[in-house]
Amino acid sequence: MPIKLAANAYGKNAVNLSRVLRHAGHHEFRQVSVSVQLTGDFEAAHTVGDNALILPTDTQKNTVYALAREYFTGPIEEFGLVLARHFVARNPQVSKARIEIVEHLYQRMSFDGQAHPHAFVGGGSEKRRAAVELRADGTTTVWAGLKGLLLLKTADSGFVGYPKDEYTVLPETTDRILATECEAEWEYTAADLDFETQYQQIRTNLLRTFAGHQSLSVQHTLYAIGEEILKSNDAVKEVSLVMPNKHHIPFNLEPFGQTNTNEVFVATDAPFGYITGTVVRG
Numbered sequence: 684m685p686i687k688l689a690a691n692a693y694g695k696n697a698v699n700l701s702r703v704l705r706h707a708g709h710h711e712f713r714q715v716s717v718s719v720q721l722t723g724d725f726e727a728a729h730t731v732g733d734n735a736l737i738l739p740t741d742t743q744k745n746t747v748y749a750l751a752r753e754y755f756t757g758p759i760e761e762f763g764l765v766l767a768r769h770f771v772a773r774n775p776q777v778s779k780a781r782i783e784i785v786e787h788l789y790q791r792m793s794f795d796g797q798a799h800p801h802a803f804v805g806g807g808s809e810k811r812r813a814a815v816e817l818r819a820d821g822t823t824t825v826w827a828g829l830k831g832l833l834l835l836k837t838a839d840s841g842f843v844g845y846p847k848d849e850y851t852v853l854p855e856t857t858d859r860i861l862a863t864e865c866e867a868e869w870e871y872t873a874a875d876l877d878f879e880t881q882y883q884q885i886r887t888n889l890l891r892t893f894a895g896h897q898s899l900s901v902q903h904t905l906y907a908i909g910e911e912i913l914k915s916n917d918a919v920k921e922v923s924l925v926m927p928n929k930h931h932i933p934f935n936l937e938p939f940g941q942t943n944t945n946e947v948f949v950a951t952d953a954p955f956g957y958i959t960g961t962v963v964r965g
């Protein structure tokens with residue numbers, strides 16, 4: 684039976700890049716991790732070791748730094764588009780370039796209401812992310828999102844009405860802590876949007892929905908967030924969410940003669956519920 688190469692792609696991952704934008708009275712600081720993945724006519728490289736069509740991943744890495752000087756001045760989605768267009772335009776053997784960018788969120792320091800011109804503080808676990816795919820025929824898809832976003836609320840969350848069998852010990856509750864480390868990715872309907880404004884609106888919608896929702900489960904809140912993003916942002920085609928359930932379990936204080944009025948919890952790392960879903964139109 685003949686054997687042949689099936690799906691394949693290659694590129695440089697984790698091109699870690701920081702960028703200072705020097706303005707007259709203040710600096711901006713950005714730090715990203717960029718991954719490049721090329722799909723195309725790379726069969727000969729695999730089957731006979733002919734590298735004639737293999738743009739080295741080292742060159743790809745250098746290209747990311749070189750183009751950053753002129754083009755990494757705005758949202759990561761735009762830098763991703765610049766890189767994807769570069770690799771597709773310069774390399775006819777490339778049928779698709781995919782660029783993924785994860786951004787660390789340094790915040791400018793502020794003292795007594797005064798923004799510091801050149802000192803920053805890390806943004807915690809939250810990261811902003813974008814992915815861009817450009818095909819040789821010009822088809823462009825842009826995704827944006829976030830990960831590592833810790834969300835927690837101390838009211839308006841419960842979990843009742845689930846099936847019970849001989850292994851069920853979980854008590855029903857109408858008042859629990861709801862906590863997650865949210866990952867979200869949404870696909871845009873176009874590649875020429877104001878990505879900064881879109882991102883900030885969607886992130887705010889996500890937070891507002893989480894906070895305001897009368898949650899009957901993580902699944903219920905995941906869907907509510909996706910629904911709200913789609914309802915209030917025409918430029919979003921679909922939203923995928925990952926919302927692990929970071930359990931806070933009431934601690935039994937009865938052995939110590941105390942009543943726990945839902946105030947003291949064990950914050951557990953593992954195991955944890957893992958809830959994912961994609962919300963789409965139509």
Ligand SMILES: O=c1[nH]c(=O)c2[nH]c(=O)[nH]c2[nH]1
Pocket residue numbers: 842853899900901902928956
């Ligand atoms: O919101 C929840 N969804 C579940 O599927 C689940 N399962 C569980 O034990 N607790 C919870 N909470």
